[in-house]
Amino acid sequence: MTVSSPILRTVARFALPLSLVVSAIIFMQGHNLPGGGFIAGVLGAAGAAIYLLAFGVERAARIQWWKFAVVGLCISLLTGTVQALLGYGFMNHTIWHIGSYHLPTATFFDLGVYLIVLGTLMTIFVELGMEDR
Amino acid sequence: MNTHLIIPILVPLFTAMVLTFFSRQPVLQRAMSLASALGVLGYVLWLLFYVDQHGIQTMAVGGWEAPWGIVFVADRLAAIMLCLTMGVGTVAMIYTFWTVTRVQQQYFFYPLMHVLMGGVNWSFLTGDLFNLFVSYEVMLISSYAMMMAGASRQQLRQTFKYIVINAIGSSLFVAAIGLIYATVGTLNMADIAVQTTQLTGQRAAMVTAASIMLLVVFSIKSGAFPLFFWLPDSYPIVPSGVIGFFAGMLTKVGVYSLLRVFITVFQQEGGELIVQILLVLSGFTMLLGVLGAMCQWDIRRILSWHIISQVGYMLMGIGFTGHVDPLIVNMAIAGTIFYVAHNIIVKSCLFLVGGIAERITGTQELKKMGGLLNVAPGVAGLFLVAGLSIAGIPPFTGFAGKFTLIGVGFSGGYFLVVAVAIITSFFTLYSMMKIWTYVFWGKAHESQWQPLSYRGMMAPTAVLVLATTAFGVFAQPFIDLASKAATDVRDPNNYVTAVLGQGAWPVVAEAKSDEADAVAADDVEQSPDAERRAVAVVANLTREAH
Amino acid sequence: MELMMATIVALLFAGGTYMILRPNFIRIVMGLGLYSNGANLLLITSGGYARANDAPFVAEGQTQFSAMMDPLPPDIILTAIVISFAVGALLLTISYRVYLDHGTDNPEQLPNLDEDEGDQKLQHLTPVPNVFEELSRQCADAPRENVSGLPVRTAHG
Numbered sequence: 001m002t003v004s005s006p007i008l009r010t011v012a013r014f015a016l017p018l019s020l021v022v023s024a025i026i027f028m029q030g031h032n033l034p035g036g037g038f039i040a041g042v043l044g045a046a047g048a049a050i051y052l053l054a055f056g057v058e059r060a061a062r063i064q065w066w067k068f069a070v071v072g073l074c075i076s077l078l079t080g081t082v083q084a085l086l087g088y089g090f091m092n093h094t095i096w097h098i099g100s101y102h103l104p105t106a107t108f109f110d111l112g113v114y115l116i117v118l119g120t121l122m123t124i125f126v127e128l129g130m131e132d133r
Numbered sequence: 134m135n136t137h138l139i140i141p142i143l144v145p146l147f148t149a150m151v152l153t154f155f156s157r158q159p160v161l162q163r164a165m166s167l168a169s170a171l172g173v174l175g176y177v178l179w180l181l182f183y184v185d186q187h188g189i190q191t192m193a194v195g196g197w198e199a200p201w202g203i204v205f206v207a208d209r210l211a212a213i214m215l216c217l218t219m220g221v222g223t224v225a226m227i228y229t230f231w232t233v234t235r236v237q238q239q240y241f242f243y244p245l246m247h248v249l250m251g252g253v254n255w256s257f258l259t260g261d262l263f264n265l266f267v268s269y270e271v272m273l274i275s276s277y278a279m280m281m282a283g284a285s286r287q288q289l290r291q292t293f294k295y296i297v298i299n300a301i302g303s304s305l306f307v308a309a310i311g312l313i314y315a316t317v318g319t320l321n322m323a324d325i326a327v328q329t330t331q332l333t334g335q336r337a338a339m340v341t342a343a344s345i346m347l348l349v350v351f352s353i354k355s356g357a358f359p360l361f362f363w364l365p366d367s368y369p370i371v372p373s374g375v376i377g378f379f380a381g382m383l384t385k386v387g388v389y390s391l392l393r394v395f396i397t398v399f400q401q402e403g404g405e406l407i408v409q410i411l412l413v414l415s416g417f418t419m420l421l422g423v424l425g426a427m428c429q430w431d432i433r434r435i436l437s438w439h440i441i442s443q444v445g446y447m448l449m450g451i452g453f454t455g456h457v458d459p460l461i462v463n464m465a466i467a468g469t470i471f472y473v474a475h476n477i478i479v480k481s482c483l484f485l486v487g488g489i490a491e492r493i494t495g496t497q498e499l500k501k502m503g504g505l506l507n508v509a510p511g512v513a514g515l516f517l518v519a520g521l522s523i524a525g526i527p528p529f530t531g532f533a534g535k536f537t538l539i540g541v542g543f544s545g546g547y548f549l550v551v552a553v554a555i556i557t558s559f560f561t562l563y564s565m566m567k568i569w570t571y572v573f574w575g576k577a578h579e580s581q582w583q584p585l586s587y588r589g590m591m592a593p594t595a596v597l598v599l600a601t602t603a604f605g606v607f608a609q610p611f612i613d614l615a616s617k618a619a620t621d622v623r624d625p626n627n628y629v630t631a632v633l634g635q636g637a638w639p640v641v642a643e644a645k646s647d648e649a650d651a652v653a654a655d656d657v658e659q660s661p662d663a664e665r666r667a668v669a670v671v672a673n674l675t676r677e678a679h
Numbered sequence: 680m681e682l683m684m685a686t687i688v689a690l691l692f693a694g695g696t697y698m699i700l701r702p703n704f705i706r707i708v709m710g711l712g713l714y715s716n717g718a719n720l721l722l723i724t725s726g727g728y729a730r731a732n733d734a735p736f737v738a739e740g741q742t743q744f745s746a747m748m749d750p751l752p753p754d755i756i757l758t759a760i761v762i763s764f765a766v767g768a769l770l771l772t773i774s775y776r777v778y779l780d781h782g783t784d785n786p787e788q789l790p791n792l793d794e795d796e797g798d799q800k801l802q803h804l805t806p807v808p809n810v811f812e813e814l815s816r817q818c819a820d821a822p823r824e825n826v827s828g829l830p831v832r833t834a835h836g
Contacts, residue, residue, distance in 0.1 A: 034734050038757065070153050077146060084136045090143075091195040124768045128775075263755050270762045277769060286780045290789060293773050297707055300766050301699070304714035307759045308721050314752065315725030 005054075012054035019047025027114060037110035041117025049125055057129035065122035072115025079108045137176075138192040138205045138258060141215055144173050145251030149244040159238055163230055166243045170226055170250070174219040177254075181212040185614065189621065189631035191260070199632045200324040206260035206632055209618035210470060214257045214389055217477045220600075221381045222250045227593040228485055229374035231586070232492070237282040237372055245282075246375060248275040256386050260632055262313065262320045262398075265390065266306050269354070273299050276383060280371050288370045295367040298360075302353040309346035316340050322398045323632035326625045329401040330640055337401040344399050348407055351394070355387025357448055358417040361441045365425065368440070369433040369497065373488040376433070380440055381481035385473050388447045392469065396454055397625050405455050412452025416553045419445030423560040430499050432487045432572065435564060436480075439523065442557060443476050449550055450538050456545045459623070465545070466619035468537035471612055475522070475530035475601065482519040482597035486512060489590050490572050495583045499568065504577025511591055513573045515598050520565035522601045525558050529605040533612065684724040691717030702787045704774035708767060715763035719756045726752030 023044040030036030052060055080091040083105070088094070093106045148169040155162050184190055189208040193199060207215075226246060233242050252272030259265050277299075280292045314320055316339045317328045329340055349360070356364045364384070371379050395407050422442025429435045450469030454462045489512050494502045506513045522529030525536075535558060542551035604611050621627050629638040691713050698710025726749040735750035778784050 032736055034736070038761070067154075070150050073146075074150050077143065077150075081143060081147075084139065089194075089196050090136055090139045090192070093195070120765070128768075128772065263758075267758060267762075274762075274765065274769075277766075281773070284776065286777075289773055289777050289780065293704070293770065293777060296766065296770055296773070297699070297711065300711045300763070300770070301714065303759075303762065303766075304695075304711070304718045307715070307718035307755070310755065311718065311722035311725040311752070314722070314755075320751070 008050075009054045012051045016047045016051045019043055019050075023047070027110065030110060031104060031107070037113030038117055041114040042121065044114075045118050045121035045125070048122060052125055052129060057126050060122065061126045061130060063122075065119045065126060068119030069116045069123070070119075072112040072117075072119060074112070075115065076109050076112030079105055079112065135190045135192045135207075138180075138190060138207055139194075140176050141173055141180075141219070141254035141258065142205075142251050144169060144176075145247040145254070149247035149251070152244045152247065153241060156239060156241060156244075162238070162243050166226060166247065167223070169247065170219065170223040173250075173254075174216075174223050177212065177215040177219050180207060181209075181216050184209055184212045185617070189627060191632050199634070200319055200321050203264050204260040204321065204323075204632055205258045206322075206628070207258060208621045208628060208631075209614065210389070210392070210622055211257045213470065213474060213614070213618060214385075215254055217385075217474055218250060218253050218257070218382055221477055221481045221597070222246075222253075222378055224593045224596050225375060225378040225381075225481060225485070228377060228488070228590055229372075231590045232372070232374035232488065234283065240278070240282045240284075242279070242282055242372075242375075245275045245279045246378075249279065249378070253382055253386055257389060260322050262322060262325065262394075263310055265394075266303070266310060269306070269386075270303060272383070272386065273303075276379065279375055279379075280367065282372050285370075291367045291370045295363055298353060298363045302350045305346050306350045309343045309350065312343035312346070313340060316343070321632070322393070323625070323629040323637070326398050326400050326629055327633065327637055327639060329399055329404075332401040334402075337403055340399060340401045341403050341406060344395065344404065344407055345410075347394060348391075348410065351387045351390045352414070353387075355384045355391065355444050355448075356418075356441045357387075357411075357444060358414040358421065361418065361422070361444075364441060365429075365434050365437040368437040369431065373491060374485075376488065377481040377485045380436065380484045381477040384440055384444055385447075385477055388444060388451075388469075388473055391448070391451055392466065392622060395451070396466065397622055397628055400625065408452055408455040411448050412455065412547070412550060415445045415448035415452050416550050417445075418442065418448055419557040420553055423557045423564065426564045427560060427567075431497050432490065432499055432502070432568060433484075433497050435499075435568060436483050436487055439483075439561065439564065440480060442561065443480065443523070445557070446535065446538060446554060447472055447476070449542070449554060452550070453538075453541055453545055453547060454623070458545070461541055461545045462623055463616060463619050464537065464541045466622050467612065467616035468534065468541055470615040470618055470622075471530075471608075472534035472538060474611070474615070475534040475604070478597050478600050478604070479519055479522045479529075479531060482515070482594060482601065483523065485590070485594040485597065486516045486519060489587050489594065490516075492585055492587050492590070493582060494578070495581055499571040501578055501581070502572045503575035504573075504579075506573040508577065509587070512587070515591065515594050516569065516573070518598045518602060520569065522605065524562035524565050526562075527605070528602070530601045530608070531605070533605055533608040537612065681724060684720060684728075688717045688721045688724070691720065702785050704777065704784045704786065705771075707786075708770045708774060711770070712763070712767055715759065719759055722752045722756050722759070728752075 023040040026035040026043060027037060027040035028035075030040070048060070079093075083092045083094075084090040093104055093109070095102045095104045097103075148165065152162050152165060155165070180190075184207055189206060191199070191207075192205045194203045194205065197203070226243075229242070229246075249272060252268050252270075252275060255268035256265060256272060259268055277292060277296050280295060281288050310320065313325065316336050317325055317332075319325055319328060329337070332340060352358070353360045353363075368376065368380060391411070395404070395411075399407070419442050422438050422440075422445055426435045426438035426442065429438060447469050450465050450472060453465035456462055456465070489509075490502060490505060491497055493505065493509060493512075496502060518529065522531040525531040525534075535554070539551050539554055542548075542554070626638045626640070630636075695710045695713035695717060698706045698713060701707065701710070728748060731746050732748050733746045735747050735753075737744075774784065777789075781789055783789065
């Protein structure tokens with residue numbers, strides 16, 4: 001399933017890296033502003049969707065996207081579980097201070113959410129896009 | 134802080150995730166599944182004893198305290214349901230070791246089963262209305278996928294129907310949550326109970342309207358009267374083996390939610406309306422369910438219609454709680470809890486026996502089966518016990534459960550519904566006899582039979598048969614436990630105090646400030662006494678019956 | 680503002696009901712989408728969006744919170760959106776498969792259940808001779824050329 005339009009292909013070449021960068025920015029700003037793992041994941045997948053429209057799903061179908069979702073779920077739940085095992089209670093979050101930066105443990109939870117959303121959306125795109133199967 | 138309450142949710146989820154990476158190694162997958170399920174089963178059994186000894190346990194997720202954050206609450210009812218989930222889940226899982234096909238295992242059968250069990254456990258443990266919605270969705274989405282495992286034509290069609298009806302229910306659930314949040318300003322179940330006691334007039338009516346939407350949602354899930362049509366269509370296509378878990382647990386999650394939400398949580402003025410509606414619906418559910426079963430000639434369809442009819446008994450028990458006498462209310466809830474437990478075990482057992490019969494004869498149609506008594510007398514014995522138990526013949530659990538409920542109905546003066554219940558019971562017996570006659574007696578069509586081994590499948594089924602016999606013969610401790618659980622459900626005081634802390638429950642204090650001081654004191658003194666009396670009455674009756 | 684929101688919610692639910700009652704799989708899925716959007720709008724209205732709609736993030740030194748929205752309804756909506764999205768994708772996939780199977784997207788034109796057996800006996804009744812034999816076979820010839828990692832539909836596709 002390829003839309004063979006040169007305009008779309010040219011746009012898609014730039015749209016994919018651009019949307020990935022924007023999704024990374026939105027992911028990082030989710031700490032104390034609107035943003036976060038879910039929106040960033042959707043943005044990244046949207047950029048990838050344009051790319052798939054232009055160049056076909058076959059290239060993306062080589063990757064087992066659902067494994068991203070499973071790994072993401074693992075990361076998210078492990079963030080909560082590690083805190084529970086350390087005695088702070090399930091899903092308690094703390095902030096680590098590394099030099100002048102601070103890194104909340106909630107970032108890892110959000111990273112998991114990002115992977116889940118990206119993996120799920122890409123699985124849906126690829127599976128619905130592969131018509132001839 | 135009891136962080137361990139997360140175990141029944143987290144361990145199945147983690148197991149599911151790990152198992153997805155081993156979908157090419159069936160033996161390893163099965164071993165890990167079994168180990169995980171047995172571990173959680175051990176934990177929930179311990180939890181039941183712990184909760185029974187030490188009272189309600191709570192856990193605040195993420196350290197956000199009760200009215201603001203999500204809490205998990207384990208009271209006796211939740212612990213009983215957890216034990217039943219994991220028990221029946223483990224048994225059904227062992228049974229699937231013989232029935233699951235290659236395609237199904239590639240479709241993530243065991244991971245989905247763990248997610249399903251985790252979601253069911255979650256819905257029993259949660260103390261937050263929106264979290265209940267999320268747990269429902271976790272449970273439902275995995276059940277959609279399991280229903281489709283194998284993706285035959287019929288499965289896809291029927292799953293579409295099942296998903297659509299449940300998705301409509303989910304939208305109504307979200308809308309009801311929105312209305313409740315707008316009126317009460319909280320979604321924590323204990324906090325809703327506290328807030329709704331003070332509601333009157335329009336706001337109370339608003340909460341009642343929202344709770345009727347919830348009634349629709351829970352009726353869809355539990356298969357109550359006007360909304361049961363999806364059930365007999367969709368259950369026959371569920372893969373054999375896991376159907377035992379589906380039939381036993383999924384509708385009972387709806388019944389549990391009805392008990393929890395309409396008796397413990399919503400305390401507003403005019404909230405009794407729901408209970409009265411349920412009493413009316415229960416009669417129709419029982420009768421129409423069993424009438425539907427009587428005109429079917431497919432073993433799975435008969436048993437599916439019986440699920441509906443049996444849910445009617447539980448709704449009847451909930452309907453009896455509209456009575457003014459707290460003693461009768463208490464016994465009604467206790468009877469409902471006992472009946473739910475009975476039905477989970479026996480219904481799963483019947484479906485598992487039906488699965489064995491299907492496996493031997495290669496068909497689901499009654500008229501093509503026949504003659505199993507000579508070939509597989511053990512299977513016949515298992516079916517006999519389960520069938521007699523569901524029809525309410527002593528000494529099995531069905532008798533104790535029905536006896537308690539019907540006794541409560543008589544002493545409460547609900548004669549019409551009780552009459553319907555008794556008639557339904559006879560029809561159930563007829564229907565079981567029909568299965569018995571066509572499947573086990575008669576001429577064997579051996580030419581169509583499949584050369585499959587079935588003896589191993591009898592072991593997990595026999596565990597459930599033993600359970601229904603044991604709980605029926607030694608019913609006393611279990612009825613005691615159920616009536617203790619019923620006290621927690623009927624009187625939100627314990628629940629609210631455990632979740633929100635001492636002094637959060639406003640009712641007793643208000644009654645004292647009124648002139649009804651003496652009455653309140655009387656009530657407080659009387660209630661444990663009354664429970665003891667009720668327990669003694671039922672105990673005597675059960676003993677006499679034996 | 681609240682009256683307008685209530686009207687929109689009512690229209691969405693009415694439209695959703697109309698769409699669900701149409702005999703067409705895709706319209707049913709779209710009707711469910713309208714339903715979930717209506718429920719989400721109801722939630723956002725119940726959170727007091729009309730009165731206060733600032734994002735609920737506290738800046739340093741902030742003392743006034745009255746313009747801030749209640750953070751709970753957006754959370755709930757986000758969860759509900761994700762769930763309805765997942766269910767919608769699943770339903771679309773199923774309706775596409777049903778269309779491939781039966782050549783129609785009209786549920787009323789599907790054959791009766793009794794006539795629908797054909798070559799497709801229920802999959803869970805396919806014989807499995809012996810569990811251990813089956814297990815060893817599964818270990819031996821598990822398909823490896825599967826591109827996306829998801830199980831390929833072997834039955835008829």
